[in-house]
Amino acid sequence: MGFAQSYDVVVIGAGHAGCEAAVATAKMGLRTLLLTLSLDNVGLMPCNPSIGGAAKGQLVREIDALGGVMGIGVDQNYIQIRMLNTSKGPAVHALRAQVDKIAYMRWMKRLLEATPNLDLKQGVATKILTQGERVVGVRLKTEIDIAAQAVIVATGTYLRGLVHYGLVHYSSGPQGQHPSVELAHSLLELGFELQRFKTGTPPRIHGDTVNYSKTTEMPGEELRRGFSFRAPLPQRRQVSCWLTWTTQETHEIIRRNLDKAPMYTGEITGIGPRYCPSLEAKVYEFPDKPSHQIFIEPEGLDTREMYLAGFSTSLPEDIQIEMIRTVPGLENVKIMRPGYAIEYDALNPLDLKPNLETKAIRGLFCAGQINGTSGYEEAAAQGLMAGINAALMIKGAEPLVLKRSQAYIGVLIDDLVTKGTREPYRLLTAKAEYRLLLRQDNADLRLTELGHQIGLISDTEYAAFLRKKESIDKLLAKLRAETIQPSPAVNEKLAGFGQAPLQRAVSAEVFLRRPEINLSLLSEFVELETEEIDPEVAEQVELQVKYSGYIERQQEQVERFLKLEAKKIPPDLQYESLHGLSSEAREKLARVRPESLGQAARISGVSPADINYLAIILEQRRRGKA
Amino acid sequence: MKIRFDHDTIAAISTPLGEGGLAVIRVSGDDAVAVVDRVFAPGGKVKPGFLGSVASHTVHYGYIHNRQGERVDEVLVTVMLAPRTFTREDTVEISCHGGIVSAQRVLEAVLGAGARLAEPGEFTKRAFLNGRIDLAQAEAVIDLIRAKTEASQAVALTNLRGGLSERVRRIREAIVEVLTYLEASIDFPEDEIPPLEQDLDQLLTWARSEVAALIETARTGRIYREGLATVILGRPNVGKSSLLNALLGEERAIVTQIPGTTRDILEEQINLRGLPLRIIDTAGIRATTDEVERIGVTRSIEAIERADIILFLVDYSSGLTPEDWEVAATLPVGRTILVANKADLPSGSGFGDLVERFGEPVLISAKEHTGLDELKDRILEKASVIKVDRTETVLVTNLRHLEALRQACESLENAHQAFVGGMPADLITIDLHAAVAYLGEITGDTASADVIDRIFANFCIGK
Numbered sequence A: 001m002g003f004a005q006s007y008d009v010v011v012i013g014a015g016h017a018g019c020e021a022a023v024a025t026a027k028m029g030l031r032t033l034l035l036t037l038s039l040d041n042v043g044l045m046p047c048n049p050s051i052g053g054a055a056k057g058q059l060v061r062e063i064d065a066l067g068g069v070m071g072i073g074v075d076q077n078y079i080q081i082r083m084l085n086t087s088k089g090p091a092v093h094a095l096r097a098q099v100d101k102i103a104y105m106r107w108m109k110r111l112l113e114a115t116p117n118l119d120l121k122q123g124v125a126t127k128i129l130t131q132g133e134r135v136v137g138v139r140l141k142t143e144i145d146i147a148a149q150a151v152i153v154a155t156g157t158y159l160r161g162l163v164h165y166g167l168v169h170y171s172s173g174p175q176g177q178h179p180s181v182e183l184a185h186s187l188l189e190l191g192f193e194l195q196r197f198k199t200g201t202p203p204r205i206h207g208d209t210v211n212y213s214k215t216t217e218m219p220g221e222e223l224r225r226g227f228s229f230r231a232p233l234p235q236r237r238q239v240s241c242w243l244t245w246t247t248q249e250t251h252e253i254i255r256r257n258l259d260k261a262p263m264y265t266g267e268i269t270g271i272g273p274r275y276c277p278s279l280e281a282k283v284y285e286f287p288d289k290p291s292h293q294i295f296i297e298p299e300g301l302d303t304r305e306m307y308l309a310g311f312s313t314s315l316p317e318d319i320q321i322e323m324i325r326t327v328p329g330l331e332n333v334k335i336m337r338p339g340y341a342i343e344y345d346a347l348n349p350l351d352l353k354p355n356l357e358t359k360a361i362r363g364l365f366c367a368g369q370i371n372g373t374s375g376y377e378e379a380a381a382q383g384l385m386a387g388i389n390a391a392l393m394i395k396g397a398e399p400l401v402l403k404r405s406q407a408y409i410g411v412l413i414d415d416l417v418t419k420g421t422r423e424p425y426r427l428l429t430a431k432a433e434y435r436l437l438l439r440q441d442n443a444d445l446r447l448t449e450l451g452h453q454i455g456l457i458s459d460t461e462y463a464a465f466l467r468k469k470e471s472i473d474k475l476l477a478k479l480r481a482e483t484i485q486p487s488p489a490v491n492e493k494l495a496g497f498g499q500a501p502l503q504r505a506v507s508a509e510v511f512l513r514r515p516e517i518n519l520s521l522l523s524e525f526v527e528l529e530t531e532e533i534d535p536e537v538a539e540q541v542e543l544q545v546k547y548s549g550y551i552e553r554q555q556e557q558v559e560r561f562l563k564l565e566a567k568k569i570p571p572d573l574q575y576e577s578l579h580g581l582s583s584e585a586r587e588k589l590a591r592v593r594p595e596s597l598g599q600a601a602r603i604s605g606v607s608p609a610d611i612n613y614l615a616i617i618l619e620q621r622r623r624g625k626a
Numbered sequence B: 001m002k003i004r005f006d007h008d009t010i011a012a013i014s015t016p017l018g019e020g021g022l023a024v025i026r027v028s029g030d031d032a033v034a035v036v037d038r039v040f041a042p043g044g045k046v047k048p049g050f051l052g053s054v055a056s057h058t059v060h061y062g063y064i065h066n067r068q069g070e071r072v073d074e075v076l077v078t079v080m081l082a083p084r085t086f087t088r089e090d091t092v093e094i095s096c097h098g099g100i101v102s103a104q105r106v107l108e109a110v111l112g113a114g115a116r117l118a119e120p121g122e123f124t125k126r127a128f129l130n131g132r133i134d135l136a137q138a139e140a141v142i143d144l145i146r147a148k149t150e151a152s153q154a155v156a157l158t159n160l161r162g163g164l165s166e167r168v169r170r171i172r173e174a175i176v177e178v179l180t181y182l183e184a185s186i187d188f189p190e191d192e193i194p195p196l197e198q199d200l201d202q203l204l205t206w207a208r209s210e211v212a213a214l215i216e217t218a219r220t221g222r223i224y225r226e227g228l229a230t231v232i233l234g235r236p237n238v239g240k241s242s243l244l245n246a247l248l249g250e251e252r253a254i255v256t257q258i259p260g261t262t263r264d265i266l267e268e269q270i271n272l273r274g275l276p277l278r279i280i281d282t283a284g285i286r287a288t289t290d291e292v293e294r295i296g297v298t299r300s301i302e303a304i305e306r307a308d309i310i311l312f313l314v315d316y317s318s319g320l321t322p323e324d325w326e327v328a329a330t331l332p333v334g335r336t337i338l339v340a341n342k343a344d345l346p347s348g349s350g351f352g353d354l355v356e357r358f359g360e361p362v363l364i365s366a367k368e369h370t371g372l373d374e375l376k377d378r379i380l381e382k383a384s385v386i387k388v389d390r391t392e393t394v395l396v397t398n399l400r401h402l403e404a405l406r407q408a409c410e411s412l413e414n415a416h417q418a419f420v421g422g423m424p425a426d427l428i429t430i431d432l433h434a435a436v437a438y439l440g441e442i443t444g445d446t447a448s449a450d451v452i453d454r455i456f457a458n459f460c461i462g463k
């Protein structure tokens, strides 16, 4: 093969996964080419103009803590920000931002252009080039071959994309982009299993045609800190979103036209996400629900286009307009882009190793929606990890695989490569076993050390992180050392909160565990020295002290979890000959090839009996070798 | 590399020894058919390879012979091929006529032909390891093997049929329902999640009391398995050892007219109309300078702690003595039955205050074996007072189940406290997930996927 050009890494696709991947490999010192179908769509948000939320917000903070770019991008381009779930406990606080889509794309493009070692280029990859079981490069539609030691496929929903507007459908990527057909064939040729998924998006409407007086305003909040740990949140004027509701009339129209809904006519065979159903699905599945929420969300500051969250539909355009106009406030609305459904090919993530490299082809990595996930945040997280691991592979270093006890990113990737997915995968906090440890507020404490080790967190950023960590430790030590006396002043204060008085002196740490007591209150009774405590340090200390009982219990669980993770399964284990396993387990284990007993235990269809049996086998093998 | 694994062929007698005419020898493993084929003569004629050619789940008549070629017994051989067998391995069952001796000889022949003697419970272990039965069933089978009386067999059978699993599942189900709601409201804060129908406070209280009730049955279960600890206490020479012998129907304990004969605890099992009893004879309680006797007396006093029922023995012919009073002071009234022995002799001074404390004594004569039926009635009556409920069929008979229930109970308590203390949802879920996991250990169910699937089934989620 004659190669026109040569890079260390080629990343295909400049969506949220591709951008993270390319910046990571470039920052880690590898010459990187980032290919995009269109230079005008770098970092595109083809669906909702918002980032974050439960679990997803935690992901973005983790991306930032490791040295990824999405957090800074959102902080620089948000037009509204809120902290969700504040009443439901510290573990599940979640940042959510409305983002100016257009500004975000511009920002991302500028960042890519300014990143050393990174070439951003418009081009269509048509073939993954391999030699034996190794990737060697990619071929472009222009019949140019580019050599690479690692290729990261991050093609989103473009693989054999097929859009549906009512009963009309044609081959296309999202938002009128080109689909990627040849690449899908190339993956099939390489022996990968492709599955058909579906997702959808609601219509975009003209904001000036909305009667806002009939809707409820949803303003943002003033927050000091956004997604990034590395820079404060720029303060700016925020815009509102608006809430309205569908009516019985809306539902009637949908019921009357179900025969034109490709979801129900059998036109669409791909599997859609349960957490993001179309409005027709909601009306069909929950017929008793009298109305559904519709959020009107601005797509940016420089446009009047509005996104209709909750109104995802693939009914024909004329019916969409009929439906929308039955919603209070939207009686005279004009649609600027109709909603549609898109079917696309996704890999079976069981074909991937925990470092996101394919099992079959060395150096070929995959990230984002092609792996069967949905969501910008899930894509970005995988992009970052694929980038990091491609770089580590080229450098001959050990892969970086985050554990379930360490990060939501770990939960996400472990779920994918262990359980696979038969629907577009969305991360939920309920999927994390150690949720209390994986908080959005401590992502830096969990991951920034690692980010610095691999070279994505700069020395300056790392120094700032160490200062924060030191202040936390100092303050905690101080609280342990100081005592609070049961003085009249203290007990008067407690009585004010309706709390039992102090009987004897306790450490400031113990005192802080009481409800209602916080650091600023505590500083009335003890000299905490630190002139002005950084609010983030204070938050960290308060959380660690107040929830210490729960935190310690989860840490004990993590230790037990890690023991099973540490029981490695040799890669050459022949499951076919293990007749003590149920046949289902045998099949699943052979497919997944788990790296540890812990991972094996998480495969559905593998019973505790199978694990006990495997444990016996591993023990026998170990003894046999000894 | 070829991996060796635990599939060698095992054999054991799988029916209770000595009882009934038939005994079954079960053989299981990869070579089960070949092993039995070596010792089986269908219709009395030696036909090598015969069993290898027959269809699965078929029965064959013939003889078992040993290595010397001697006929051991006339048998029926059932061949069952994997996976439709108890162990999910190839299994052969040999039904033979004889009592223990013949069964032993058949087993020996099979062992001689290449099988290994199964360890206790190994068939069950294999069935379990092969995914054939769930944990609760496996352990019930193990208990079944151990069951010593009819009553405890009934209990073990109920577990096997899923009685325990059923009740635990119901509790688990209710908690999963709550978790579904809490997790939905956490993961979809902007969706409309209708409020829980049942009050969380009430639900947690209910779940906890249900688990506590199951834990309570564990005690009953232990009694059925191990026997009701029935301790005979009293001052020296009142006839404690004689009573043990009388209940046992044999001269087990040494009886003399010398006070202080019994120096140590002596324990024997009897079956009291289906209720297993562990009759425990003790050293007579008195102040003594004899070192050995003193240790015995200490043990007697310790036995009070472990006793389910205490038979407080006094001497009818002598009446109440100060030593009797000393013993009486240490006894819990609720678990004690006052028994006056030597009723064949003329009455002594009576028992006055003791009667006030423990009720009318049961009059017996250990020597003449009179009054024993009445004593047995009183023991059964006491057993039901201390809630050895003979009609309650769902019982926790296994230590691991008990442990899981205790943990679940504690988690539910924590969750309840957190809820009442106004802790946020994410913390309450930690203990609820733990409770669900502990209960799942009994039924073999796992949780988290359940909750997530239910979120989507129960609530209209998604923007």
Ligand SMILES: Nc1nc2c(ncn2[C@@H]2O[C@H](COP(=O)(O)OP(=O)(O)OP(=O)(O)O)[C@@H](O)[C@H]2O)c(=O)[nH]1
Residues within 6 Å of the ligand: B234, B235, B236, B237, B238, B239, B240, B241, B242, B243, B254, B255, B256, B257, B258, B259, B260, B261, B262, B263, B282, B283, B284, B285, B341, B342, B343, B344, B345, B364, B365, B366, B367, B368
């Ligand atoms: N007449 C009569 N004698 C009895 C009866 N029961 C026991 N004895 C006699 O009482 C004496 C003591 O009996 P044991 O059974 O050894 O008494 P014990 O309470 O075990 O005595 P220690 O082991 O010394 O505490 C023996 O001589 C028995 O034969 C009874 O019902 N009637």
Ligand SMILES: [Mg+2]
Residues within 6 Å of the ligand: B240, B241, B242, B254, B261, B262, B282, B283, B284
């Ligand atoms: Mg005695």
